[in-house]
Amino acid sequence: MKNNQFAIVPTDSETAIAELTKIHFITPDMDALTTVPAVYQALLAKSLPEVHTASGLTHKFNNIMATSQHTLSEWLADATIVNNQVFYNVGLQLLGFLPGQDFELADPLLAMRDIHLPMVGDSAFDREALYYAWYLLLNTRGNNGQTLIESLTTRGYFVPFYQLPNDQKPLFFNGKAQAVFDTNALIRDVVYVEAPLDTDHDGQRDLLKVEILRPAETETGLKVPVLYTASPYNQGINDQAGDAQMHNVDVPLTAKEPDENTYADVEFQPTTAQLPAARTATTTTDTAEETFSREKSYTLNDYFLARGFAVVYAAGIGSIDSDGLAPTGDVDETTSTVAIIEWLTGKRQAFTNRDGNIAIKAWWCNGAVAMTGRSYLGTLATAAATTGVAGLKTIISEAAISSWYDYYRDNGLVVAPDTFQGEDTDVLAAEVFSRSLKAGDAHQIQPAFDQKLAELTADQDRASGNYNRFWDERNYLKNVDKIKADIIMVHGLNDWNVKPRNVANLWDKLQAVPVTKKLILHQGQHIYINNLQSLDFTDMMNLWLSHKLYGLDNHAETLLPNVLVQDNTQAQTWHGYDNWWQDTTDALDFKVQYKELVPADHTVDQRAAHFTDKLPDKLFDHYKHHLDSWQRDLLQEDKLNPLYDHRLLFKSWQAPEDQLLVGIPHVAGSVAVNKNFGMLSFMLIDFGAARRLTVSPQILAAKALDLGYHWREDDLKDFKLAGETPFKMITKGHLNLQNRHHPWHAEAIQPNVFYDFSVDLQPLFHHLLKGHQLGLVIYATDMKMTIRGNQDLQYSLNLNDIRLHVPMKKITD
């Protein structure tokens, strides 16, 4: 294991001792202990909450080696001093590392350094130094991806603290809220928030079901902040309705009617609809009348439920037990999302039931809200943030969409999220319209939804693929300047579902906005990262939310790197950066020569190269059902490879040194096609035999992470290096040749005439190893993402014109 830990708050010795006293590691009875080893023994005893007797402790101490020859019991019997060798030998074992395998008892300090564990320099400890070392050890992460204090938490250390009076809660230790709240006592309420919407046009404002989990302490006056996850999936999804809506992608590309559109022609202008009057409450109560047994939860939220935060889930308009209709990503959906925050902060009303007479306030809330969640959930957090709604202090948006056009389209082409060929906004809307799962409700609402769905299908306009008013409404980037919430973005560099452009554009736009923003880029696909062994993501979020929602002064803003990136060349390695590509001046610039990428200043003179898009029917059919084999063949250099004549592949010389490819690669050139329409697709490839990280973290230990004490559990995972592979696709891009200048503007093209093109690929943060080669593949149909007509389209590219630009950072460390 290599530890990557950012959330340790630098703490002076005096504070450390005060904090140890607060969590009862230092107790008054220890004043009577006269030697440092005796104090050490007392600390060790408290770290074993399972046993309470001398015999039990002795046995546990027998299990631990203090030196290469003596057990901890033996050593304690004779010890006169505590040195750092013994301290870290024992410490490493407390952290779950095994002598002989993970470290050598002869040199624990070497292992502390190798595993990147923090330590103090003293070779022998006085009492104060021992306390300080112990404090640091409690805050050090072990082999199971938890700090020692977290590990003790899961073993019941904080159970006696459940009884603390409210004025001592929450309890912070090293700047992070601790699990001193009894999750068995959580209160679960359902309320119905009245949104300023009537999306189902029934003459009544839409009521939105909200599921609340809050600590029992709120009943006796504790005010707590809220982690709010807006998840359209949370009340259930109608897979069958989504499947029925799925689009056939084996359809031909066709010529678009040329237009004279400018952005102004497609700009969305919000309209203000007539809104029914708000309901009038006949009475008010503090007590909900409906509850629930099990919400669909995010484990990060579960973790915070043990630590003094309430968690709120809402599925929004169109979901079970709520009103309304939700056409994916529209303004109403954002309004519905924000309405919950407005209720939490006292600016909107909610009711105990759907008859709407008994009002209930979020009287238990301290007015500070964060939003969490991944994918559609993170998207709605982003959407809410772009309204600037008051009370939303921060969002942690993971794998979030920043513009729905960037999710379902690309440069005038229909481009599906990976593994979801044929999906579109209407498919997603049908899937999350969970009111359809309640037959009684569906009986009356389904016709209205079906009509809305038909509008959605028409407006998303798969036929053209153009950016239009519909997509402009669903572009949150337009409102980034309104963001007031501080923001943490998390995204996978291998996320081909929500492609990296989504986070890159948001990050770039945020540079000009006066909020704190942090970015974490991992090597996963479309995943959560709160259960990795090697990164203290959860602790970072604890630091962040303790600061943002409880106002704790814990240096969260400076401790978290601005941009934290997982290295793609080795396991468990993360680096902090100031920015992504915004401060980059270097670049790699290539032109092509025959089948090579060569420096842009080379002189080349050559003819056009050609490829045909159409595949033999049988091969096409095979690839349809074996997309990975299509992708593998596409990148293979072997002339016998069946795709050899169906794409152009250019390879650079070997990289003379390690390089960081950062930001937005750009490809330009000129192309002719034998019809009056066409598309190009592009991939950048890292060629070079290497063991590469799996794109999904592997389970290291199932259910190994208790998120509190006898509370919900998560699997411990991490990315591992897989077997050697010859290459890896590192980014891609797509272009409809009729949209060479704007996604909203379709131009005519003539058959067999060369046209210039210029296209941004999806952004990169890629470590190219010395000796590896960069590859550029130019092709047309993307079996995984574009429509696939398998048409007789023949493309010619003027090799003299092709340019590839890749921003680059030198690797300095």
Next chain:
Amino acid sequence: MKNNQFAIVPTDSETAIAELTKIHFITPDMDALTTVPAVYQALLAKSLPEVHTASGLTHKFNNIMATSQHTLSEWLADATIVNNQVFYNVGLQLLGFLPGQDFELADPLLAMRDIHLPMVGDSAFDREALYYAWYLLLNTRGNNGQTLIESLTTRGYFVPFYQLPNDQKPLFFNGKAQAVFDTNALIRDVVYVEAPLDTDHDGQRDLLKVEILRPAETETGLKVPVLYTASPYNQGINDQAGDAQMHNVDVPLTAKEPDENTYADVEFQPTTAQLPAARTATTTTDTAEETFSREKSYTLNDYFLARGFAVVYAAGIGSIDSDGLAPTGDVDETTSTVAIIEWLTGKRQAFTNRDGNIAIKAWWCNGAVAMTGRSYLGTLATAAATTGVAGLKTIISEAAISSWYDYYRDNGLVVAPDTFQGEDTDVLAAEVFSRSLKAGDAHQIQPAFDQKLAELTADQDRASGNYNRFWDERNYLKNVDKIKADIIMVHGLNDWNVKPRNVANLWDKLQAVPVTKKLILHQGQHIYINNLQSLDFTDMMNLWLSHKLYGLDNHAETLLPNVLVQDNTQAQTWHGYDNWWQDTTDALDFKVQYKELVPADHTVDQRAAHFTDKLPDKLFDHYKHHLDSWQRDLLQEDKLNPLYDHRLLFKSWQAPEDQLLVGIPHVAGSVAVNKNFGMLSFMLIDFGAARRLTVSPQILAAKALDLGYHWREDDLKDFKLAGETPFKMITKGHLNLQNRHHPWHAEAIQPNVFYDFSVDLQPLFHHLLKGHQLGLVIYATDMKMTIRGNQDLQYSLNLNDIRLHVPMKKITD
């Protein structure tokens, strides 16, 4: 979904009403209700524990359709009678089925039949009939794989029952214990049982750590039975030590020294070692002094913790916090396993800590014990049962080994469990010797263990592969006649880790033993089956254990089929049988003709066929790393297939009708090899294009099964039909040519001389579809299982001599 439900106890109307009253569905206030619809409404209201107000109920009723035109609310407003159309329309929705997708509101009875849900015949219900129908509905399984009463349990229905006095606990409903025990209040104790062993020869009897979870009600006098899982993995495993012990399998086969062994020469005779005196307790207590936070649990055990059963885990000798050394599968390991049962039943002492002075009894135990668990865990349950230990009422042994020779060897050959090439008893011993994970303990014990490990490595004798005294000690089949516990066996027909012979031999031997035995054969590999959507395995086990451990008279023995088998040709289909092959008289008998399997009465005259075992180095190396590709090529008929000349393949004509291949296929023939040693391997193949079940169940809904209320959760899974495949391996077998008569007796063979052989393959229960063909493959090296010397061995088989015999049952339904 198709429901396969066996654990519904036939119940008369009077009893049903009494049981409904006991669980408060029928309450005295309902006497005042004058109409059947009013009674129905009251029952419905009680099935919605989340809401308590009229408004809340109305909304929930609005969500349900009673007829194709009216919601339940609307219908209730006017209803004068309750007919079965409305009852099952509503019932299906309560069970999670969706109108329009899973059934039609116009004909719910059709769906009830199609999904195999039980129903009552009445077209209109009087009050008594309504109660009976409701009772049956509560016991009917829904779309989430839970009965309605289970679904209500997970939504808090039984929370008020936590307060019932002990004399009303456990609470049985329809013959099964219900979740009326608060899992938040479970008591967790650690005790140390003193085993009649001194396996580490330290002059003291081995103490064994036991983790106990028991209901809080035991503190106030309730005596409960125990589900005991003996799991050597439960205190942790030392992967690295296991890996270090792993054997290289790329070694040549060699000639064995011929011997004159009979079984008597290798028979294991137990010896009685001198045993240190038992410890003398200085005092006795009822209170444990050590606890634990999270055991490694089996979800089936977790389920029973909510229902009035205690659960006990012990990792046995050689595990963390226990004494001793455990050489895989030996007699001491069985003694260690049984010692826990002896303590639970008052016949052996335990202590609160390892100093051994304070004795503690299992005073909370009613004396009835069951053992549970899969693989090694199920193996130890089998081992314990073969001692006939008193108090062990039943075992549920899943994927259990019945003889370790059948796990690591076959007919004189080293044959690895699938996916564990190179593993052997010493590898497993090193892995589960978890004392090595506690450095202090390892410091003193590791040398003794290393010596034991060296003995194990020698005694298991990979060099010969013969059955010897070592393996005879590890053959539980020898003691089947001592079994007194009733037994449920569960095994995967695609389990190539613990191969089906293990369960088949046990089942066969048990036929003569006067205990109740049940067998469940599923289509999975090495898995648990307690979370399948389509089979009520958990309910069956509840029925079984309520009967066996609480003595409830619930017809468990007759309701559970003797042999329950999952069909391999369609999803979610299970059939009951009286036996496996024991009552079978039919068979398919083949000889071969060129490349065909033909009826055994055909006249054939042909020469020998040959194959060479050696592969080109590069191909061999490729297959080593791509075992599935080896297996695919082996079965492919294509002449270009690289394995074409490295095996013989014979195919039958198309099956004229569906056939059940059951029991033990047998291959005989004569073979010559060009050396004085050799091996043969065999596979039977089902040839025929078909969609076949995946061998691992797929997740249908993550964490969807709460095992109690706010308790631990399991994923809902089931097997699904995957894409079409041309063939499937259905069984295999292996033979060292020097062990043609006995695994314990090595005979000399001469190069190029023909020898008769005769070998049993692993047993089958396979549904061969009409039109499919049976295939027999004869080859030598099994890349997945045997040693792989890639030697220049050439095999000749006299085609005239080859015979294949497959027992068969006619399909009658």
